[in-house]
Amino acid sequence: MNIPIYLDNNATTPMDPRVLEAMLPYFNEKFGNAASRNHPFGWVAEEGVDYAREQVAKLIGATEKEIIFTSGATESDNLAIKGVFEMYKEKGNHIITAVTEHKAVLDACKHVEKLGGRVTYLPVKEDGLVDLEVLEAAMTSETILVSIMYGNNEIGVIQPVKEIAAIAHKYGALFMTDATQAVGKIPVNVIADGIDLLALSAHKMYGPKGVGALYVRRKGPRVKVTAQMDGGGHERGMRSGTLNVPGIVGLGKACELAGLEMESEAIRLSALRDKLEKALTVLEESYVNGNVEHRLPHVANISFKYVEGEGLMMAMKDLAVSSGSACTSASLEPSYVLKSLGLSDDLAHSSIRFGLGRFTTEEEVDYAVEVTKTAVTNLRNMSPLWEMFKEGIDLDSIEWAEH
Amino acid sequence: MAYSDKVIDHYTNPRNVGTLDKSSHKVGTGLVGAPECGDVMRLQIQVDDNNIITDAKFKTFGCGSAIASSSLATEWLKGKSVDDAMKIDNMDIVEELALPPVKIHCSVLAEDAIKAAINDFRVKNGMEPIALEKSHH
Numbered sequence: 001m002n003i004p005i006y007l008d009n010n011a012t013t014p015m016d017p018r019v020l021e022a023m024l025p026y027f028n029e030k031f032g033n034a035a036s037r038n039h040p041f042g043w044v045a046e047e048g049v050d051y052a053r054e055q056v057a058k059l060i061g062a063t064e065k066e067i068i069f070t071s072g073a074t075e076s077d078n079l080a081i082k083g084v085f086e087m088y089k090e091k092g093n094h095i096i097t098a099v100t101e102h103k104a105v106l107d108a109c110k111h112v113e114k115l116g117g118r119v120t121y122l123p124v125k126e127d128g129l130v131d132l133e134v135l136e137a138a139m140t141s142e143t144i145l146v147s148i149m150y151g152n153n154e155i156g157v158i159q160p161v162k163e164i165a166a167i168a169h170k171y172g173a174l175f176m177t178d179a180t181q182a183v184g185k186i187p188v189n190v191i192a193d194g195i196d197l198l199a200l201s202a203h204k205m206y207g208p209k210g211v212g213a214l215y216v217r218r219k220g221p222r223v224k225v226t227a228q229m230d231g232g233g234h235e236r237g238m239r240s241g242t243l244n245v246p247g248i249v250g251l252g253k254a255c256e257l258a259g260l261e262m263e264s265e266a267i268r269l270s271a272l273r274d275k276l277e278k279a280l281t282v283l284e285e286s287y288v289n290g291n292v293e294h295r296l297p298h299v300a301n302i303s304f305k306y307v308e309g310e311g312l313m314m315a316m317k318d319l320a321v322s323s324g325s326a327c328t329s330a331s332l333e334p335s336y337v338l339k340s341l342g343l344s345d346d347l348a349h350s351s352i353r354f355g356l357g358r359f360t361t362e363e364e365v366d367y368a369v370e371v372t373k374t375a376v377t378n379l380r381n382m383s384p385l386w387e388m389f390k391e392g393i394d395l396d397s398i399e400w401a402e403h
Numbered sequence: 404m405a406y407s408d409k410v411i412d413h414y415t416n417p418r419n420v421g422t423l424d425k426s427s428h429k430v431g432t433g434l435v436g437a438p439e440c441g442d443v444m445r446l447q448i449q450v451d452d453n454n455i456i457t458d459a460k461f462k463t464f465g466c467g468s469a470i471a472s473s474s475l476a477t478e479w480l481k482g483k484s485v486d487d488a489m490k491i492d493n494m495d496i497v498e499e500l501a502l503p504p505v506k507i508h509c510s511v512l513a514e515d516a517i518k519a520a521i522n523d524f525r526v527k528n529g530m531e532p533i534a535l536e537k538s539h540h
Contacts, residue, residue, distance in 0.1 A: 308441050310466035314406070314414060325441060325466070334441065346438035382420050382470065384445035384462040385438060400437030401515075 005364045008320045009204075009357030010153050010181060010299060015250070016206035016358065022253040023208065026246035034243045035234060045245045052252025056213055059255040060179075060198060061189035068214045068235045069248050073180040074104040076199030076214035077147075079239065080176045081108040083225025084145045084197070085117050088174075092142035096173075098122040098130050098159075099340045101149050104199075105178050109147070118142070126342050127291035128157035135164060139171040146175050150182035150198075154324065154337040154353060155290030156299030158182065165194030174223060180204055180212075184258030185296050186266060190215055196223050202247065206358055207254030211247030214239075261358075269356050270297035272365045276354060277302065279369040283376055285389070289338060289351060298356040301338075303347045306386040307379040312352060315375035319368050324351040346385075406467055407501035413471035418478050421460040423447040431524025433516040442469045442509065446476060446516035450524055454485045461516075468506040472496050472513040480517065485524070489533065491517055 006014065026048055034049045036042025053064040070076045085095065097109050099121045109119045120138045125131050130148055139146075146168035151158050165175040176197035182188055183198075184205030190198060201212040216238065217223045231240030277300045280286055285305040301324075304312065309325030324335030325348075334348035343351075354368065380386040388395060406414070425432045429449055436443040442465035449458040459477035463470045475496060480488050496502070496510035515535075522532040 306464065308465050308469075310441075311414075311464075311470055314467040344439070345441075349438075349441040382417060382462055383464040384434065384443055385464045387422065387462060395438060398434075400439070400443070401435055 001361070001363050001367065003318045004320050005318060005360075005368060006320045007354045007356060007360065007364075007368060008322055009360070010156075010353065010355035011322060012203045012209065013206045013357050014359060015203075015208060016254065016257060018257060019207050019250045019253045023246045023250040026249050030245070032245075034245055035232065045243075048245055048249045049243055052248045052255075055252035055256045055259075056200075057215075059188075059259045060183060060200070060215060061191050062215050063218065065236075066190075066215050066218050068216055068238050069243060069251075070212050070214055070239055071210055071244070072203070072212040073102075073178060073199045073201035074212075075239075076201075076212050077102070077104040077178050078108045078111075079214055079225055079228050080197040080199060080216075081105065081112060081145065081147060082228055083238070084174060084176070084223075085112045085115065086226035087224050088144040089117070092140075092144040092173075094118045094120070094140055094142040095145045095147065096120045096122060096135065096138050096143060096168075097147045098124055098149070100124050100128060100152055100154075100337045101147070102153060102178055102180070105147055105149070122148075124340055128152060128155050128289075128337075128341050129291055129294065130159055130164065132160065132163055132167060136167050139167065139173065141171070143168075143171055143173040146173050148175075148177060150177045150179035150188060151185070151296045152290070152337065153181050154335060155301045155341070156181070156296040157290045158186070158294045158296060160294075161193045161195070165196075169194060174221075181296060181299075184255065184262060185298065186262070190217065196221070197225070202251035202254050205254050205258050208247050208250040211244050211251045213251065265358060266297040269360070272360065272362060273298055273300050273354075273356055275362075276300055276356075276365050276369055280304075280372055283373060286376075287347070289341060289343065298360075300354045300356075301351055302354070303338075303343070303351040304376045305347060305350055306383050306389055307376055308349050309351055312350075312375055312379055315379060316352075316371050318371055321355075322353045324353070325349045409475075409500050410467055410471040410502070413474040413500070414467045417461075417470060417474040419458075419460050419474065419481075420462060422462065423449055423458065423460050428527045429524075431520040431522070431527065433519025433521075433523060435515045435519055436465070436469075436512050438464065441465060442512055444469065444473050444512050444516040446473060446513070446520050448480055448485075448488070448520045448524060450485060456480045456483050456485065456488055465509065465512075466506070468500065468502055468509040469512060471500055472502075472509045473516065475499060476513045476517055485521055488517060489521055 032041030032045035198215040309323030338348040493510040493514040
């Protein structure tokens with residue numbers, strides 16, 4: 001067992017050695033520009049890209065012409081949202097998304113607002129799921145796009161994507177999903193789910209950083225997005241720029257491996273996740289955040305009341321995890337995702353996200369449980385809030401001096 | 404962000420964690436911060452008849468820098484007169500612990516906790532609380 005233990009697989013994943021192996025030739029002997037049509041160097045690179053396009057398409061039930069390679073999910077989200085708005089703004093100017101979306105979606109929507117678009121940010125229920133009735137009530141004849149993520153990066157909840165897509169289509173809007181955390185972890189099928197645009201990233205599924213894709217539906221309906229990067233007209237004019245051939249080959253390989261292994265991996269990881277969660281919620285005043293039924297197999301987000309997340313992580317220095325605590329960000333604001341579940345700020349400050357992955361072992365999970373339990377216990381012994389709680393003092397009755 | 408060695412030392416081996424009898428008139432208690440903000444410090448001092456702080460204890464809910472700031476404060480308080488304790492400035496804590504700018508509020512909180520504990524002691528013993536300037540950060 002190597003210390004520190006990596007349990008932050010929602011932030012990024014280590015690359016699978018098989019992915020690296022597939023990529024290596026494309027850095028030197030197959031270095032060609034995939035857009036060079038007139039010599040073998042270009043053809044070989046293009047072959048690699050074409051094969052990767054098939055591998056990516058296959059994983060999500062798409063066809064290869066529907067895959068646009070990008071630099072990652074942030075770019076895919078931006079291209080989808082801004083690109084749809086620019087393409088369809090004559091039809092309507094309204095976009096619907098949710099407050100728990102990734103910043104790449106939220107900030108792209110804010111940008112659209114500056115361009116004259118109108119955006120509805122749906123609240124979520126206490127379990128993190130979008131309320132379908134609230135969504136339907138927000139739909140108007142002006143709505144051109146509904147963008148709701150597949151699986152949440154902080155709490156792992158899986159949105160009812162199929163139902164959301166059906167509502168969007170009923171009102172003539174397109175449905176886009178940021179599936180960065182879901183693709184490669186659970187089955188995602190653009191046909192079965194009714195997805196028109198989908199963003200994905202390689203480095204969340206054991207591929208390289210700096211490469212991702214946007215799925216853009218070609219049939220029923222044929223979806224178009226206005227390019228956000230102008231240049232040589234690559235990727236059917238939707239995303240110019242010389243293709244990142246090694247990265248794309250790596251993304252393709254990562255998708256192929258995920259397709260082969262995710263079913264058994266999900267069973268193994270959800271068993272480990274459940275083990276971890278069960279062992280940690282034995283601790284008094286610890287709570288699992290988000291819906292526990294509809295969620296990704298590898299994520300556990302737990303609040304340990306009366307201890308502060310960053311202080312806790314410091315005591316868990318053998319574990320690489322993340323926290324919804326304010327102190328981990330420069331903004332000093334606790335996680336907006338946890339707050340939108342209705343969690344009080346102090347519980348949001350007390351949360352730890354454990355993200356298991358392909359290379360996580362049971363021994364590591366057992367060790368993580370022990371480290372976490374000890375850390376929580378020690379910090380509670382040092383916490384004035386815990387002492388008050390134990391004395392039966394209602395913390396809400398105290399007039400705190402907010403600073 | 405990387406912590407300084409001194410923060411890690413105080414965090415790993417916090418000095419003077421504990422509770423003094425808050426009902427004693429020899430003990431001053433300061434409770435500052437708020438759970439919603441992610442930091443709460445409780446700092447207590449025990450004062451003898453010569454106005455010397457003979458003991459200091461803390462409990463803190465907060466990040467590593469907040470815990471280290473309060474631990475350091477208790478260390479500095481012990482043996483000081485109440486008047487000298489009043490002069491502890493948050494920037495001394497920042498300097499000693501090499502806190503980065505984003506953690507300066509932890510030191511401000513520690514200074515506030517010291518002053519709140521002293522004022523609690525003063526009021527308990529029939530003295531006027533010292534008017535506090537607004538924190539300078």
